[in-house]
Amino acid sequence: MAADNLIEIDSVDYWYDRRRAILSGIDMTIPRGKVVAIMGISGSGKTTLLRLIGGVMKARKGEVRVDGQLVNKLDSNGIYRLRRRMGMLFQFGALFTDLSVFDNVAFQMREHTNLPERMIRDLVFMKLHAVGLRGAHRLMPSELSGGMARRVALARAIALDPMLILYDEPFTGLDPISLGVIRNLIRRLNDALGATSIIVTHDVQEALEIVDYVYYMSDGRIVAHGTPQEMLANHEPLVHQFVYGEPDGPVPFQYPSRNYAEDLKLGARHA
Amino acid sequence: MPERAVPSIRRIGHTTIDIVLRLGYAARFIVLTLLHSGTSFRRFGLIIREIYYTGVLSLIIILVSGLFVGMVLGFQGYHTLQTYGSESALGVLVALSLVRELGPVMAGLLFASRAGSAITAEIGLMKATEQLSAMEMMAVDPIARVVAPRFWAGFLSMPLLAAMFSAMGVFGGYLVGVVLIGVDEGSFWSQMQSAVDFREDILNGVIKSVVFGFAVTWIALFEGYDAPPTAEGVSGATTRTVVTSSLAILGLDFMLTSFMFRGV
Numbered sequence: 066m067a068a069d070n071l072i073e074i075d076s077v078d079y080w081y082d083r084r085r086a087i088l089s090g091i092d093m094t095i096p097r098g099k100v101v102a103i104m105g106i107s108g109s110g111k112t113t114l115l116r117l118i119g120g121v122m123k124a125r126k127g128e129v130r131v132d133g134q135l136v137n138k139l140d141s142n143g144i145y146r147l148r149r150r151m152g153m154l155f156q157f158g159a160l161f162t163d164l165s166v167f168d169n170v171a172f173q174m175r176e177h178t179n180l181p182e183r184m185i186r187d188l189v190f191m192k193l194h195a196v197g198l199r200g201a202h203r204l205m206p207s208e209l210s211g212g213m214a215r216r217v218a219l220a221r222a223i224a225l226d227p228m229l230i231l232y233d234e235p236f237t238g239l240d241p242i243s244l245g246v247i248r249n250l251i252r253r254l255n256d257a258l259g260a261t262s263i264i265v266t267h268d269v270q271e272a273l274e275i276v277d278y279v280y281y282m283s284d285g286r287i288v289a290h291g292t293p294q295e296m297l298a299n300h301e302p303l304v305h306q307f308v309y310g311e312p313d314g315p316v317p318f319q320y321p322s323r324n325y326a327e328d329l330k331l332g333a334r335h336a
Numbered sequence: 337m338p339e340r341a342v343p344s345i346r347r348i349g350h351t352t353i354d355i356v357l358r359l360g361y362a363a364r365f366i367v368l369t370l371l372h373s374g375t376s377f378r379r380f381g382l383i384i385r386e387i388y389y390t391g392v393l394s395l396i397i398i399l400v401s402g403l404f405v406g407m408v409l410g411f412q413g414y415h416t417l418q419t420y421g422s423e424s425a426l427g428v429l430v431a432l433s434l435v436r437e438l439g440p441v442m443a444g445l446l447f448a449s450r451a452g453s454a455i456t457a458e459i460g461l462m463k464a465t466e467q468l469s470a471m472e473m474m475a476v477d478p479i480a481r482v483v484a485p486r487f488w489a490g491f492l493s494m495p496l497l498a499a500m501f502s503a504m505g506v507f508g509g510y511l512v513g514v515v516l517i518g519v520d521e522g523s524f525w526s527q528m529q530s531a532v533d534f535r536e537d538i539l540n541g542v543i544k545s546v547v548f549g550f551a552v553t554w555i556a557l558f559e560g561y562d563a564p565p566t567a568e569g570v571s572g573a574t575t576r577t578v579v580t581s582s583l584a585i586l587g588l589d590f591m592l593t594s595f596m597f598r599g600v
Contacts, residue, residue, distance in 0.1 A: 119473055148475040159470035162462075173474050176481075231473075 071097045071229060071261045072118060077127035079113055079285075087113050088285045091127070095278075100255050100262040102272040105282035106307065106316060111265045114282070115231055118263065119153060120144040132228065149177055152222030152260075156234040158214040160206040166193070166217050167202040173224045192220040195257075196250060212243025216250065223254055229261050230254070236268040248275055269308050273297065281307065362558045369487050369557070372480040382485035383492070390451040390486065390553075391493030395500070397450055398443055402434075402501035405442060406508025409433055413509070414517055426519050427528035430509030431502075435532065435541040439502030441589050444548035446501075447494055448581035452556035455486055456577040459560025460570035483561065487553050494549025495542055502541070540596045547588055552581045 072095040079088040088110045095101050103111045116122045117129050123137040130136065134147055160169050170189045174180055180188070193199040196216040206214060215235065222230055232251065236244055252275040255262045266272045273279070273293040281289040281296065281304050289296065289304045296308060306314035322328065376383050413429040459482065462468050468478045506528075513519040532538065556577045563573035 121469070121472070145475040145477075148473055151473070153470070153473040155466045155470055157465065159466035161467055161470075162465070173476070176474070176476050 069096050070094045071132055073130045075128045077124045079125050086285050093280060097261050099277040100275060102264045102266060102276040102279045104279060109282040110285040111282050115233055115265045119231055150227055151229045152227035153231040154218050154222045154235050156237055158218035160214055160218055162206050166204050170221045170224055192224055196220045212239050215247055219250060226258055227260055232264040234266055236266060236271050251275060365558050366554050368479050369483050373484045375480040376484045376488055383488050386485045386489030387493055390489050394447060394450045394497060397446055398497045398501050399504050401446055402504030403508040405438055406505030407512045410509040410512030414513055423519055424523035425527055426513040427524035428531040431506055431528045431532050434502040434505040435537050440498045440541050440544035440548055443498035443501040444585040445582055447497060448552045449578050452552045452577045452581050453574045455556040456560040456574045460563035460573050464565035483557050487557055490553030491549045495545040498545035544592050548585050551584045555581045
């Protein structure tokens with residue numbers, strides 16, 4: 066494995082049912098320090114790929130390496146050791162609803178370190194300051210707006226200065242202001258922490274503005290990859306339809322169905 | 337016709353396999369919970385916090401129900417005993433009914449509906465909102481951090497709640513029998529003291545409440561952890577917790593009683 070690649074995925078297949086592959090023949094390299102987007106329509110397999118990288122699921126075939134470690138061969142202790150160096154932002158934040166904003170961010174520090182409470186306090190305030198929510202440390206998750214919750218979850222994800230940050234649909238359901246804030250934070254925090262980020266998303270415009278590289282997935286395969294500029298100029302019909310949000314194309318508007326006239330029983334009426 | 341019977345037989349087979357599989361998962365779940373209990377005992381504060389939510393917050397319903405059950409026992413017991421001129425034995429009747437049966441069983445049923453349903457709903461919603469997944473991604477084992485403290489909290493709370501139910505019941509019986517009806521106070525207490533045996537009656541009642549606490553908390557936690565992560569899934573799991581726990585309490589009560597009184 067090249068030392069400058071944090072993640073290397075080699076010929077990975079994944080399936081629940083052998084007859085229907087979720088991922089097939091995935092090859093991917095993600096260099097250290099970069100922000101990489103994995104894009105594709107719903108059901109294309111991008112979240113599954115994120116789970117394979119996080120060790121939530123194990124590849125049925127092929128290799129997933131993170132920082133030189135073969136994730137699909139690690140035991141549960143090995144996976145947990147690796148995850149201590151990862152942060153993950155879930156689609157809707159997944160904040161612990163029984164803990165305050167402060168305690169949510171402090172959670173990992175208290176679980177994994179023996180730091181004194183005073184130092185934890187300072188670290189939590191620094192993380193919350195980075196996402197602009199130091200003043201909200203006493204609030205409970207139920208008192209936060211969607212955008213604020215996502216920012217708190219981001220502060221929690223970077224609590225232990227991870228080497229890798231995984232984002233699962235970080236832009237879903239946000240207002241334009243919150244969306245802009247989260248988008249800029251993802252880039253800024255990645256560069257400030259010297260981390261590597263993977264964003265799984267289908268929000269094209271937001272992602273293309275901040276990422277260094279894009280993988281486009283369809284039907285469990287990588288069908289295109291390149292820099293944001295290359296993706297915008299890509300003439301592959303699938304990529305073009307996705308990037309420009311066209312309603313019809315290789316991904317049809319109509320769900321497969323019988324003949325329209327047959328469904329309306331037009332023949333029977335005229336008979 | 338044999339061909340017609342095939343779908344029914346197949347359905348019965350599927351249902352049986354599903355039940356056996358779920359029993360297997362539930363058994364594996366409780367073994368994992370017990371094996372991952374170290375964190376809970378090293379950080380006992382986690383258990384104390386859960387005892388507050390499952391035990392302390394169930395106190396009101398337990399105490400009020402205990403009082404009313406005891407008062408009703410006072411009326412019913414007096415009505416029956418006076419027919420035989422034995423109303424002075426009212427204290428014995430109230431105390432034995434409560435510590436042997438009604439205390440553990442009623443407290444168990446109330447615990448299942450108050451605390452058991454809350455545990456299932458909480459864990460199920462944590463799963464549905466990806467809080468458990470988030471915990472796993474933070475390299476924190478949800479079984480050790482979320483499930484085990486709740487299990488031990490329920491296990492420890494239940495016998496205490498049953499004891500409080502019985503104590504309030506005896507007080508309710510005293511209020512009706514002695515204060516309201518006028519049964520002799522001395523014979524009410526002294527006959528109770530001489531007739532209630534610590535090992536035969538009180539200890540057996542405690543054993544029952546410990547078993548019920550184990551069963552209810554196990555069922556509630558498993559149903560929550562196994563719930564489909566949808567609103568419908570969580571609501572179904574909550575209902576199943578109450579129904580299964582209640583039936584388990586009644587079934588276990590019969591079994592335990594038949595063991596305890598086998599020498600009679």
